[in-house]
Amino acid sequence: MTGTDTHDETKDPGPGGYAAARLRLLTGGTRSGPPRRTALAGLTDAWLAALFAAGAREPRGVSLVAVGGYGRAELSPRSDLDLLLLHDGGDPGAVAALADRLWYPVWDLGLALDHSVRTPEEARRTAGEDLKVQLGLLDARHLAGDLGLTASLRTAVLADWRNRAPKRLPELKELCAERAARQGELQYLLEPDLKEARGGLRDATALRAVAASWLADAPREGLVEARRRLLDVRDALHLTTGRATDRLALQDQDQVASELALRDADALLRQVYEAARVIAYAGDVTWREVGRVLRSRAARPRRRALLGGGVPAAERSPLAEGVVEQEGEAVLARTARPEHDPVLPLRAAAAAAQAGLPLSPHAVRRMAAGARPLPTPWPAEAREQFVTLLGSGRPAVEVWEALEAEGLVTLLLPDWERVRCRPQRNAVHLWTVDRHLVETAVRASALTRRVGRPDLLLVAALLHDIGKGRPGDHSVAGEVIAGDVAARIGFDRHDTAVIAALVRHHLLLVETATRRDLDDPATVRAVAGAVGSQGTLELLHALTEADALATGPAAWSSWRASLVADLVKRVSAVFAGNAPAAFEESAPTTEQERLAREAVAAGGPVLALRARTEPPAKRQEPTGDPEPLGVELLIAVPDRPGVLPAVAGVLALHRLTVRTAELRAVGLPDGVEGSVLLLDWRVAAEYGSLPRAARLRADLVRALDGTLDVAGRLAERDAAHPRRRGVVAPPPRVTVAPAASRHATVIEVRAQDAPGLLFRIGRALEDAGVRVRSAHVSTLGSNAVDAFYVTTPAGAPLPGDDAASAVGKLAEALRA
Structure with missing residues (x-):
């Protein structure tokens, strides 16, 4: 169905025909997408034009204009109608009557309306005072009435915008930054705001405004598709919830995914994250270019005054072979040949990160166009540049994102594709899987002075969760992948085995330290046996800290750090030949x-x-x-x-x-x-x-x-x-940890944290007739992860049947 299909029904200015046609359009089986948005806009245009024609005695000197999202014909099912009734200052009574004939039918249908009545001079003055009004007018579209009046306003508004761009664009950038600080980054949020968060629809609109200024332009690759994808998700969200909302709440994600014919909520979030990443990266590049142009304009008169003539070419300072600095960016030297230098992307990335500079998007695009896969194993220089990039700290994040934007990361590391933009359905995690891995490498770069092999630490940090997205335990799957990647990068057999072991056991220290009795010799021996050597223990200790710090504030604390350090000290003693004493309660x-x-x-x-x-x-x-x-x-x-x-x-x-x-x-x-x-x-x-x-x-x-x-x-x-409705937590899990202790039975409980949870656990264990010898309780975000060392009243480990009975009673109590 299109706007043309229902045009006859909208000739009647009454709301009935439009409402019926609108309902058929939204429920007729057409999926979310540009055709339905265009049809909805066309349908609405025809209805409003009919209302205007019925209410306007004289169409000259007055026009109806769509602005903002409606001006762009981006109508979602519950979008506001942003309308401007433009007039030349003629008969005020006639204009007011026409406004009533337009606004009241919209309100009668329950549609949200953002409206104003202004002369062109008033519209321009208001736009000059209010940046948001000016942004809306940049997308002004004529609906009905005096076309010349609308066209003259559009021409004047665009001219004003371009003339005042040096002042208004910094204001727009600040507005975007403030919104990002309030709403967070769309590409990492579990319940994102599709419009307001960084990388969302507001940012995409801001990039259109920058392009309209003629001062700079956004990278166009993928930007239109990213915007379309977010709009499709918002359409489906409006339909499934029946509300004018931009927040993709957890309880709505499965329905929205189904509306969009996606596999599940994870597939939906991944598409949203990919789109947000494209928009956010385009924003970074565009605002950097705006800053460069404005600085150049400000410096031009001064240079001319000093030199008495033309402006010299920007200076280029060498950073590495084939890489130079120019105007605050790392760019390719004129002699660089990406098609003949497969190490160039890594060399350029490492040089940029070491210098704290962004990689020029033109340089990245040129390297991507001419890139060839590195030979297997990688040359020594490639491996060294890769480690240098990972060890560069915080500047490596922006450089890595630039490589990802042009597909260079997956060219270097094909296994990266499975974790790219993969959501983590755990409130403890701040980032997607791929961003968490990069963040862990950043955190590990600050710990390299503590280890003898910082290169192994940095690579293991980048790969420690590479198994996520594969079936089974991600640590087990990741061990195999990390071993393959390490060998392909060019590490020898011993180093490859160490990296694989670090990935396999990256959770071992923190889980053992917080859930096991460190006074039990079995605990210490088990860790020593899994780790294998003092050097690997040293690396694992640093990786544990980096991983936890990169996860979020709930994952690491001084208390956890002290427990892990205590465990490492005890395991080190074993490697030094001092076996743990027989179990004995510390005094x-x-x-x-x-x-x-x-x-x-x-x-x-x-x-x-x-x-x-x-x-x-x-x-x-x-x-x-x-x-x-x-x-x-x-x-x-x-x-x-x-x-x-x-x-x-x-x-x-x-x-x-x-x-x-x-x-x-x-x-x-x-x-x-x-x-x-x-x-x-x-x-x-x-x-x-x-x-x-x-x-x-x-x-x-x-x-x-x-x-x-x-x-x-x-x-x-x-x-x-x-408790708040709509929050569906996974069911609790109660298990016996096999061989965790020779002196007690260890029962592990994983459940949604809630007031009184520990009381219910304690009462269930009392009812089971077991004695709690020690308890190790920890809270990670909204999740409780507890371990209880229990014995018979006589102090012995529970027999198998008694242990199963205790687990059953505890699980039943937690489900009640």
């Missing part, structure tokens, strides 16, 4: 022993709240001030059933979030009978400040003696404040 600290004695004397719990800090000397970059590690809650209580759920429940009632938790039972020295449970937890207040320790203790006493109904209170609070 309580002086403070823990004091609290334990007080708990025995009081016959109940004793608590201490204190802020933990890390001395500057223990950090990589000391600042002279201690670094806060959070608020530590120390609890000592005589060993008895129900302690874990009681403590966890009381903390939840006081809206304290448990960041980490360790629990262990210790015997008392000097012949004191019995044992005491020591709980060393790091907590944070969900709202406001921390409660007093005395109040926590009072509630804990009541919870232990049964006079405080923790479960009931938590249920009442959840009923009063239900």
Whole structure:
């Protein structure tokens, strides 16, 4: 169906014909795309023209103009109608009556309307004062009435824009930057705003405005297609939600993907990210060119005054063979021949990143046009330039993006295609898979002084998640891919094996340190056996930190760093020939022993709240001030059933979030009978400040003696404040970690973090009749990843049937 097909129905200016034709167009089976947007715009044009004709007594001196998105004929199902009623200042009463005849039928249909009534002089004056108004007028399109009036306004507005471009373009750039700071980058967001985020439709419109200024132009390759793709997604979003929204929420993504005939929500996000990346890169290049032109214009009169004549050619400073610096960019030398120099792309990229310069898009395009695959294995120079690029730190990101924009990265690393623009459905991750890999290399570049083989660290950092997108465990798949890539790059057999091992075990240290009992010799021996050597351990330690820092703030902390460092120290001792001692609980600290004695004397719990800090000397970059590690809650209580759920429940009632938790039972020295449970937890207040320790203790006493109904209170609070609808979390997973310890059964729990989660876990373990010897609790974003070392009441690992029963009860409790 097209606008022509329904033209007869729109001759009647009443809303009925237009509404029926519009409904058929949007529900008639035509998928989102330019033809439907064009048809919808044509249909709307005809209806509004009919309304104008019925209401205008004299068409001279007045016209109806579409501006903004409607002016570009980019009407999505729920788009606003941006309209300007232009008049020459004639009869005000007639103009007002005509406006009423136009606006009210639009409102009657429930369509959003952005309207104004102005003379050409008023429109130009308003545009001069309001940049957004001027941008809308750049896309002005005549709908009805006096064509000459519309044409003269368009001519004047374009002339104003071009004359004032040196002033207005910096304002537009600042407007784009402020919006990006508020909305984030479209190409990395799990719930992106298709219009407002960086790389979205607003940025694409800004690039059109730059082109209209004649001052600079955006790279055209792929830009039209990227804009079309985002518009198609917005059309489908409007249809599936029935709302005028630009935010692609998680709960809508599967429906939108189906509307667009895509495989799933991941395929949808990947298309969105690819389009956003094209627009964002075009924006970077365009604004750089705008800055260059404006600087050149500002310098031209001064140069002429100094030299008394023409402006000399820009200076070119050598950076590397075939690469020079010119006007703040790395460009190819006049003698460079990409078709005869396969290492040139890597050499140019490394030189640009080392100098902190962007790669000229013309240079990248020329290298891509003449590029040939490197021989296998790569020449030594290619491998060295590749490592140099990865080790250049933050400037490597922009250079890498330039290579990606022209397909040079996948030419060098064909396996990169599977991770390019791949979304990560984990709120802990800030980036897509490919950007996370580059960010990890950037973070690793700051750690190269800690390792003996920085080249292996940097390559492993870039490849550590290369297995994502393949079936099965991405670490296992990545080990094979990384080995192949390392060999193709030209590393020898030993170095290739080290890189593959780093990729295979890149999660080993942090997962072990946060989920296993480091006092258990089996833990340390298992890590030493997997790592194999001190040199690999050193590299793995640095990779672990770089990976976590590149993931996001929830993935790394001083607490995790200290646990990983402790594990590395113990494994290093094994490599030095000092085998871990047989399992033996470490002796309580002086403070823990004091609290334990007080708990025995009081016959109940004793608590201490204190802020933990890390001395500057223990950090990589000391600042002279201690670094806060959070608020530590120390609890000592005589060993008895129900302690874990009681403590966890009381903390939840006081809206304290448990960041980490360790629990262990210790015997008392000097012949004191019995044992005491020591709980060393790091907590944070969900709202406001921390409660007093005395109040926590009072509630804990009541919870232990049964006079405080923790479960009931938590249920009442959840009923009063239900969680946000539409958030569908994956089901919890409860498993037994095989061979994790010879002294206990290790039960792992992975679930959506929620108030009272640890209370429910503790109560389920109590109901299962097991003894919790130690607990290792951590929170990654919205995910809880916990490990519990449990035994029989006699202190032995659980038999197989008992372990399965405990897992079943725990899983059932978490699903309830």
